[in-house]
Amino acid sequence: MRRTGAQMVWEILRREGVQIIFGYPGGAILPIYDALVDYPIHHVLVRHEENAALAADGYARATGKVGVCMATSGPGAMNLVTGLACAMLDSSPVVAITGQVTSHLVGSDAFQEIDVTGVTLPITKHNYLVNRVEELPRVMKEAFYIARSGRPGPVLIDICKDAQMASTGFEYPETIELPGYRPVLRGPEEQIRQAAAYINAAERPVILAGHGIILSGANDELRELAERGNIPVSTTLLGIGGLPESHPLNLRMMGMHGQAYANMAIQEADLLIALGMRFDDRVTGNLKSYAPRAEVIHVDIDPVEIGKNVRADVGIVGDAKQVLRQILPFIEHRYRSAWFAQIERWRGDAGARDILNQGLLKDMLLAPYVVHEIWRGTGGDITVVSDVGQNQMWEAQYFQHDRQNQLITSGGLGTMGFAVPAAIGTKFGRPDDEVWAVVGDGGFQMSIPELATVVQEKLPLKIAVINNGCLGMVRQWQELLHDRRYSEIRIAGPDLVKLADAYGIKGQRVWRPDDVAEAIRAARQCPGPVLTEFVVEPEINVFPMVQPGKGLHEMLRRPMPSRNMAMAEKV
């Protein structure tokens, strides 16, 4: 059957199982938008293309399926860039389709013409420029396959306008020929046995669980490894949700703002079992003093990651789920009571140091308290999408994530303005789930236009703006690392209740600790979207903190209560 390039795009999206896409039309992609009218795919009109990419990313993370975004040439495609980079660094399967000027104008600086494949080359897993309609089916088939297989990532397809309009016989290829792309999923037997032997012999092992656990759906296998071998687990930020956080073996998050006892356990471990994580500088601190006594088993689907930052004694290239299934039969139970007793000693005063246990709650509204109350008030039975900065770290620390893949957040790129658009994508991916966006007032002001999308799509999102009137994490760094020379951290904002009202959304403002629970209840009871502004204390810090250049054990801890009173006065 004959189809135009534009028709093929929708025909192929349908065949790939795509039901929803996020985009913004424009001149060079008009033929594709024209053809959309005839196809049963839901298009969400965002208010800025960056948010189309972030929403597609959120959708992909929430469902495990490929998220699709679309934009026109030039400015439209350029606005996708940040969202694609975000998907790239967090290995999120996204396909971006952009219109390009007519092929004979490519390279001539025509109106809205930019070398999009050139610009996006380092921030996509792969990209294509299509200038002949005949290439389109093969390219799209490959793009979806590349985006979702191996280590997932964004793939961009730039389609010239004449290729969108030209027609030819349409046949969707059944097979893919990519001689240079063959992800390895199974680990080699020799390394599997070697890894098992290391694990069985270890006295002080720690499992480091990363995003790969969630991407490969290895939650059950991770749990089984931890339980069968009696091994504590610490997660990266993106590994949160790999193992329930109430599980007794879960030490929770590691790294710069991780739990102190998790970091200490890593530093004193004799074996690190790294699963689908990449030893990012935010989880290792200074590499020179990182886990000095540990041997390292590193399982990752991307061979580049193995040995990149931390030398691996056993490197296994493979899919986390498959490799764990291979290793599990060899794992023996060990008591390791001395190790667990040591971890308990490190855990020791963590509770007393917790800012929520320092008697401050009566007088001031603290952001950690707000997050904790969202967890308590919802029974933890929601999907949380957090933004970037202090709000993100407090969410990671004070929300107990017990559901599989419960947290959606921007890790690698740290994309401010992620939460609201990603929550839009998440809500489409999990329509039966209650979805909360937890966002600071800085990140929220990057996302305000998307409130109109929320309204237009009738999405019952719950948005919690943690408003401290400043760029909190930047302020914390300036306080601790730049002698409190505050530079450009005060950020004003609109009256958020009136803003919500202007968009036709229920808005509420909370500034007293006593009203938090009620506001959360009210937000949940409202059938539509709700914007809740929590006016919190501006000058509190996220602790523990591993300062840049410091070792993981050299954490800055929150002072103990006795010493803290003076500081509390100051705050």
Added chain:
Amino acid sequence: MPPGDDSSTRKSTHILVALVENKPGVLNRVASLFRRRSFNIESLTVGHTESPDISRMTIVVDTSKTSAALVEKNLNKLINVIDVQDVTHAPIVVRDLALIKVTAPAERRAEIMQLVDIFRAKIVDVYAESVIVEVTGPEAKIDSMVELLHPFGIIEMVRTGRVAMVRGSGYRAPYVLSDNGTNGVRVNPTPNL
């Protein structure tokens, strides 16, 4: 602990041979990778192979063993790269080609021709006051040829950069597999060429 010890951080010359799909933009992807990871390329040659769909690159980098392994893995990660091997320590034939335009007045021409003979080079162009010498061979041979021609006055010179091929009947030297931290696991099995 960070990867690498003294022996793996010391810099030396590494020769990588990459088979890539013959498509527009592939060279850009390879070059972009080197730029991005700050690897300095000493030479890079690209040309056709026996198969019209596949081009072959010979890439020479001066770097540590650890970085060379990282380059190899990063190259392999590119979708359009079919295969990469580090042939530095394999039995290989390495060749470089140079065209050297030398000042050659009639009275000194015999001297030049003698040198050309010794080096089994060729004179491929003769002009009243100059000749062009073509020489191929391993890099060291060309270096000494250049050195010896220098006193005559080199007007201009161009070198192709090194190309390399593993000796023997196989495409890939079986023991070349580098221990790059993946314990011999290759992303891309040797293509059936």
